[in-house]
Amino acid sequence: MSYPSDTTTLVADIGGTNTRVALTRGTDLLSETVSRYRNAEFDSLTQVLEQFIADQGGVDPTAACVAVAGPVHNGTAKMTNLDWAVDEATLARATHAETVAILNDLQAQGHALGHLPDSAHVEIVKGAKSDSNQPQLVVGIGTGFNIAPVHNTPNGRIVTAAEAGHAGLPAVTSQDRALADYVAQEYGFASIEDVLSGRGLSHVYGFLTDGREMTGHEIMQACANNSDPAARETVKLCTRKLGQVIGDLALVQLPFGGIYLVGGVSCALGPYLTEFGMADAMADKGRFSDFVAQFGVYVVQDDYAALIGSAHYLNAAGE
Structure with a gap:
C-alpha cells in the first residue's frame, strides 16, 4: 500500500535488541505498517529507517x-545498551521529515498513558482510586531500568526524563546487603539496573547459586515450569527488590495517578508480583507504610505503547 507524501508521520521505538517502526495518521497507529528489525543486523538507525521507508x-x-x-x-541521544548515534540531524536526513523529535523511550511511554485500551492494563496493587489528573509514574524494566514522571497540566502533558536505573540499589535486609556487595564486586557499583533488568535476573540467580549462569529468559521459563527452585527464589527476590524500589520512587514522586510498569521484564514478572509480595515490600516504609499503600500499580501489556506515545507527542507539539 502506498501513502501520499506528507500525510503520515513516522514513529520508532529503539530498544537494546530490536527497533519497531510504524506510520501514523495523526495519533492513529497504522497497524499494518508496524515493523520490527533486529538491531544486530544493522550498523545504524539510518539503515533501519531507510529499510522501513523502502518497505x-x-x-x-x-x-x-x-x-x-x-x-x-x-537533540542527541546516547544509547545505553547500543552503539548507535541518534540525533535530530541524522533523523531528518534518513526520513526527509520536516519535523523531527527524539524522546527517551520511557518519556514516550508516559505520553501513551490515557491513550491505551483498558485491556492493556493489569492491576497488580490496588491503591486508592487513581486520578489521571494527578502525577503518574512510568517504570520500565527490560534490557535496562528507568522511570518517567508524568504531569498533566492545564497547558498539556509534561513527561520528564531520568536515568534512575543507575541510582544505588536499596539494601534493607542482610540478604539485600550481601546482594549489593556481590554486584558491586563484579561491576564496581550496585545499581538498580544490575538487579532489575534482563541481565539483573541473571545476576541475582548467580548470587543465589554461587555463580551458576542462566539467562533471564531461562530463569523465567524455569520459574514457570517449577523446574528449578533457585529460579523461583530469583523471581521472588527480584519481586521484593522491585517493591522496595517502587516504594522509594512513590515517596519521591507522589504518583496519585498510578504507577505503570512497562517493558519485557515487567510483563514477565507480572504474574508473580502478587504471589511473591511486591505490595508488602513496596509498603514496608515504617510509619509511612499506610501512605505508600495508596498508590496503585499496573502492568502495561501493549507492545506499541511507545509508538502510540510518540504519535501523541508529535500531535501535541504541532497544536
Whole structure:
C-alpha cells in the first residue's frame, strides 16, 4: 500500500535488541505498517529507517519521532545498551521529515498513558482510586531500568526524563546487603539496573547459586515450569527488590495517578508480583507504610505503547 507524501508521520521505538517502526495518521497507529528489525543486523538507525521507508514503498512522512533507550540531551541521544548515534540531524536526513523529535523511550511511554485500551492494563496493587489528573509514574524494566514522571497540566502533558536505573540499589535486609556487595564486586557499583533488568535476573540467580549462569529468559521459563527452585527464589527476590524500589520512587514522586510498569521484564514478572509480595515490600516504609499503600500499580501489556506515545507527542507539539 502506498501513502501520499506528507500525510503520515513516522514513529520508532529503539530498544537494546530490536527497533519497531510504524506510520501514523495523526495519533492513529497504522497497524499494518508496524515493523520490527533486529538491531544486530544493522550498523545504524539510518539503515533501519531507510529499510522501513523502502518497505513502505518510499513513503515520505511529514514528521518523525523516535523513542530511544538512553538519555536525550539537546537533540542527541546516547544509547545505553547500543552503539548507535541518534540525533535530530541524522533523523531528518534518513526520513526527509520536516519535523523531527527524539524522546527517551520511557518519556514516550508516559505520553501513551490515557491513550491505551483498558485491556492493556493489569492491576497488580490496588491503591486508592487513581486520578489521571494527578502525577503518574512510568517504570520500565527490560534490557535496562528507568522511570518517567508524568504531569498533566492545564497547558498539556509534561513527561520528564531520568536515568534512575543507575541510582544505588536499596539494601534493607542482610540478604539485600550481601546482594549489593556481590554486584558491586563484579561491576564496581550496585545499581538498580544490575538487579532489575534482563541481565539483573541473571545476576541475582548467580548470587543465589554461587555463580551458576542462566539467562533471564531461562530463569523465567524455569520459574514457570517449577523446574528449578533457585529460579523461583530469583523471581521472588527480584519481586521484593522491585517493591522496595517502587516504594522509594512513590515517596519521591507522589504518583496519585498510578504507577505503570512497562517493558519485557515487567510483563514477565507480572504474574508473580502478587504471589511473591511486591505490595508488602513496596509498603514496608515504617510509619509511612499506610501512605505508600495508596498508590496503585499496573502492568502495561501493549507492545506499541511507545509508538502510540510518540504519535501523541508529535500531535501535541504541532497544536
